[in-house]
Amino acid sequence: MVALQSYCEGNESLAQAWAQQGLYPCFYFTLVPAVLFSVCLLLGALQYACYARFGRTMEPKYIPRSPLYAMQVLLSLLLALLPLVTLMWQALGTQLLYGYMVLYTCLSAVSWIGSVGLLRLERTRVMTQDRIRGHGAILLLYWALSFAAENLALISWNSPLWWWGLEDTNQKVQFSLWLLRYIGTFTLFALGIKAPGLPRKPYMLLINEDERDIENTQPLLPDARQHRSTWKDLGQKLHLLAQYMWPKGSYPLQVMVLFCLMLMGLERAVNVFVPIFYKHIVNDLTHGVAWYVLVKTVCTYAALKFLQGGGAGSTGFISNMRTFLWIRVQQFTSRKIQVQLLRHLHGLSLRWHLGRKTGEVLRSVDRGTSSINNLLSYIVFSIFPTVADIIIAIVYFTTTFSAWFGLIIFLCMSLYLALTIILTEWRTKYRRDMNTRDNEARSRAVDSLLNFETVKYYNAENYEASRFNDAIVKYQVSEWKVNASLALLNQTQNLVIGLGLLSGSLLCAYYVTKRKLQVGDYVLFGTYIIQLYTPLNWFGTYYRGTCGLTSGTLNYMSCHRCVCLQVKDEPGAGDLRFLAGRLEFENVYFGYVDGREILHDVSFTVMPGHTLALVGPSGSGKSTILRLLFRFYDVWGGCIRIDGQDISKAKQASVRSHIGVVPQDTVLFNDTIRNNIRYGRVDATNEEVVEAAITANIHERILSFPEGYDTQVGERGLKLSGGEKQRVAIARTVLKNPQIIIFDEVQGQVSS
Template sequence: MAMLGGYCEGNSSIAQAWVQQGFQPCFFFTLVPAVLLSICLLLGALQYACYARFGRAMEPKYIPRSRLYRGQVLLSLLLALQPFGGLLWQGVGLKRLYGYMVLHACLWALSWGCAMALLQLEHTQVLAHDRTRGHGTVLLLFWALAFAAENLTLVCWRSPLWWWGLEDTNQKVQFGFWLLRYVCTFMLFVLGMKAPGLPHKPYMLLVNEEERDVENSQPLLTDASRTTSTWKDFRRKLRLLLPYLWPKGNHLLQGLVLFCMALMGLERAINVFVPIYYKNIVNELTMGAPWHTLAWTVCSYVGLKFLQGGGAGSTGFVSNLRTFLWVWVQQFTNRQVQVQLFAHLHGLSLRWHLGRRTGEVLRSVDRGTSSINSLLSYIVFSIIPTIADIVIGIVYFTSVFSAWFGLIIFVCMSLYLTLTIFITEWRTKYRRDMNTRDNDAKSRAVDSLLNFETVKYYNVESYEVNRFNEAIIKYQVSEWKVSASLGLLNQTQNLVIGLGLLAGSLVCAYFVTENKLQVGDFVLFGTYIIQLYTPLNWFGTYYRMIQNSFVDMENMFELFHEEQEVKDVVNARDLHLEAGHIEFENVHFSYMDGKEILQDISFSVMPGQTLALVGPSGSGKSTIIRLLFRFYDVRGGCIRIDGQDISQVKQASLRAHIGVVPQDTVLFNDTIANNIRYGRILATDQEVQEAARAADIHDRILSFPDGYNTQVGERGLKLSGGEKQRVAIARTILKGPRIILLDEATSALDTETERHIQASLAKVCTHRTTIVVAHRLSTIVGADQILVLKDGHIVERGRHEELLQKGGVYAGMWLHQQAGDEDESKEHHDEKPQGSKKG
């Protein structure tokens, strides 16, 4: 029969928090479950109310069936039952129970039961407008505090009241129970970051995906990546970020990183010594210390303040030195990310680039590279130092002053961080609504001013002014909510800081009156706490900025994760071009899994011959050009050049032998010379000019004031259509390919310009294998072979005269174009200039 003793063991009291170099077990095991249960009940009740009002039950088919989730439940259940195992051991093995043990078991079991209820709630229900898919703040905080409490027992390492000595069976059993709790709370904390019991995508997205086809849409990012919690899969995101913290291959920058880390550690030490020296100054003044001692202490204090800077090191010498050195690491990181991503984007397929908005891609690149630097700075030099200062403060006050001071700091800091994160998450919706209202107001103003004439035509100025006024009012309502919620956040933080400072100051003042502490200790506590809270004032800002940076970084890494659609096979060889013989054998192709663009296409182009492709729009003419250039891989069949399958050779070697003159020639915003030199980057000025002469544009270039140094403008807009085409032809001549592809190279030009360009193209294509996609049939009458495509099939093939004699599709197209040309010529002939009659 177990004997029931008092509430605490021996002659100890719950008021004795720190005895014999450690926490009093009675005090510790009463406080910890009480704090956990209070947090779970109070904040859990708010979460339950939120789900009761805005939540909905998920359909069973969308609820994840995860073994890791079952592991979460099992670990929680094990932790809830563990104290009763301790009671059983105390009662049966040692024959003695104390009141705090019974209370601890009850409160501990209730707190973990509450946590399991919240876990089940998040597993089966979802908020109607939930944009995150990670666990809620309450559970994450609960698991973090439970794990932190187990770590807090490590400060009692030297206390004989705890189990660390392993001197008898009881201590070994208690150590086993602690080890079980430590492992279980750690695993729950890690699993909580992964959230295995929650869907990987928001619930509404899962429902909508069954009702719409997402295969054909190609947004820059998936909806899941836009709506997934910022903190979900935190470990993976951190793993993506860490390589950029350590500059590989650059030993100088690696040394700078280590030196910056050392400076950050030095800042933490300085933050401890500044209040201590301030305390010493006060004590020496009150005790009448000698002048030289006081002067040395004051000089040391001022020197430390110089190193620390005002407040908490934000403008001190050490901080400024670290910031100055870190710039080089940031620049290296920025350069590495941008260059790698730029190279990766150039390696993606044409299909990917056609399906994306270039501006959106560039914004993701710009924001992503900036976000990596921001995240590194926020996490490494703001968040980690702040948390380190808190931990150091708790350990310092617990070991030097009393456990009560460490407890006050721990509770206040935990409450401060929890409320900051909770309120920041809550007020995000107001910020989002304000941004939406701001965009609406600006859109209305811009739309109205752009349509100024229409507003005047219909005399509705007052209507437009009233609409703009309504938009401004709605924006200001949202702006007030943002300001009010920010004021609530600031006041809540101020209240927590004030209560913590009040509690600590009262305890400190009490110990001073009892002669257990000195007046300087009171000053030290106040100085240290204010110094500790100063960076915490920015914690909400850091939290929000880290959220935004994580989203931007994810967007950029989504680009990195895009797979290259066209890849060189393993051990691909270079294309060895001998004559330029092109073969298409039973080629099939479709852009998406659906309708085939090309079906069973077979033809052969002998070396030096010209093949023309004609047919209505959408028949697959340009697709053949893109397949030969290997912008895409065929779905079936084979394409060969000189007997070599182009899918088995390196893309670079294939494209080095092919020259393309497209319909829409796009020039870089550079000089004419550099645009021509793009055909062969290392070409000399003389070779560039020879290529321009061959394209019949040399004289025209010399007529410009700056000659070959003339800037062509954005996309070559300063040049005419014919001039741009001649620059493109010169570029192709300079490249010197054996195979020429002309994709409707003259269809956008007028008849006279087209005639001159055709003469230049004829010289380029001499003795080269050429494939021409033609719109005007008059430009390909001399082709060695003409293929007529319709709906992805070759419906006719032969020379110009042969196809006319057949009287088929080609003949009909020819007659139609000839009739149109005759009408155009007649209209041009009938036009006469207007003049005045002579009297």
């Protein structure tokens, strides 16, 4: 028969927090459900009242059907059931029940059922003014604290009062149940960040948008104003980052990475010993120890402080050495990113390049390159070390002082990190909007400068300055929101830090007055905590750097790779086998936009050695035919052949290697005339460049310039006349020596 005993085992007091190298089970299983019950039921009731009064019911068509949402509900119900299973097993296995076990079962079951209610509430109703997607702060805080509570149990790993020993069946079952709770709470927290049961965009924005326009419009760049969680596609982002951190093919740099990681580990050890030796100095001075002992302690402390540097090791020998060694790794990363970005941009389709905004693209590339470099430093040398320092501090104070100190640090740090993540996720939308406004301002400035002549033709200087001023004003409005929300975040962090420092210092001072601790221990606690808080002050910055990744280069690249690569080589495509140069268009259909054909059933043949002129009014499709031949686009119907081979079945590079183009709008690089001609074949000699210029009838004109072939043509060749630019383009094509030459002029022609 099951007998209900006293509230705690052995008639001990609930005030006993630490027993036999671990948290006292009665204390732990009373504190945890009480906190979770308060968060879920009390704050949840407030949220329910707000939703009932100020909310509205979501339209079912906007609520996504997601199996992950069903998993959220099932996991919550499972976690509500597990305490009942644990209580039943305790009753059947040991025939002993204590009051705290019944309390833990009831409060845990009720709070988890309450979380299901909140989950359902957020799926079916929304606040009228809510413009943020994702779960509310109460559910996220509840899941975060639940997972943190399961981690808190690890402090009692060496305690015989807990189930870690796995010595009998009861302990094995209890451990299995805890493992289920651990996995369940972690999964719920991870799914909570993703919010699979809620709309992908803020509901109040969805109902005000024209969905047809959204479905038919594909943005050239990701919408930076659309809020997307930092945790979305986290695995893909980390996988992409890993290739930049590890310098493949460079063994010296790989050794340098490993050495930097070793220095980072050494920093963690030094951070622990600096406050300890400071404590020894205070105790030695208080007790009046011998001079040589004090000198030894002070010298050791000074040496450790030299290694650590000011406060958090930001200027110490180890940190400076690691920063110095990491420069080469960072340069390798930066070079690899920039080259890969340039290759990627050149790989995008003509459709994307015709619609791009150069200033916006350049700004995104610059920000994306720096964001990946900063992100690697944030994750490897800031976030991971900060989390490691917190864990070390909890373990150290729990084992050296008492469990109360470990509990204070754990609760303070958990609350600090949770609030930082939640508030940073909230303010990310303002930062994205600021980046978008920044891109728009830069794009307007670049477009205005690129079209300098047009601005002058129409006396539009004041108009351009006014447009640029409006763009800057919009940017500054977004910038103010970013800075204001940052001030709120910093004040919240400061409040949590202050409360944690106050409670820990008061407890430590009380123990000193009761002679349970020495004066040096108080100094140790204060020094250690302040040292721990210093990097935490920057945690929001580190996390914002992680948030910036969502709108940075990784999504920028992946989005374009999926959308803009309209012309692709078929798997297993081979090189074009050029024989004589017979060119055929057979029943070709094509248009740039669905529903509007430019070419309709076009067929013609160009025999080897012949020239074909394409004559027609503007917009009739002459340039379109040339773009199709060069495979800037693929045809809708029909076929284009060279020597009987369908060019869509061959590699694009091999097709283009046999074709030379003199474009209608000639654009030159901001370089010398010689290098612009040599671009047709970059390994050509100076003599071959001159021969090509003679063939294009531009040689004498070039020699008339003061610097001859070394004359700078200016940006986009603006220093040359239209005819001179076209002659340079002809020379460049002649130097390439293609088998098929295309002149895209007023009278287009194809020569084979």
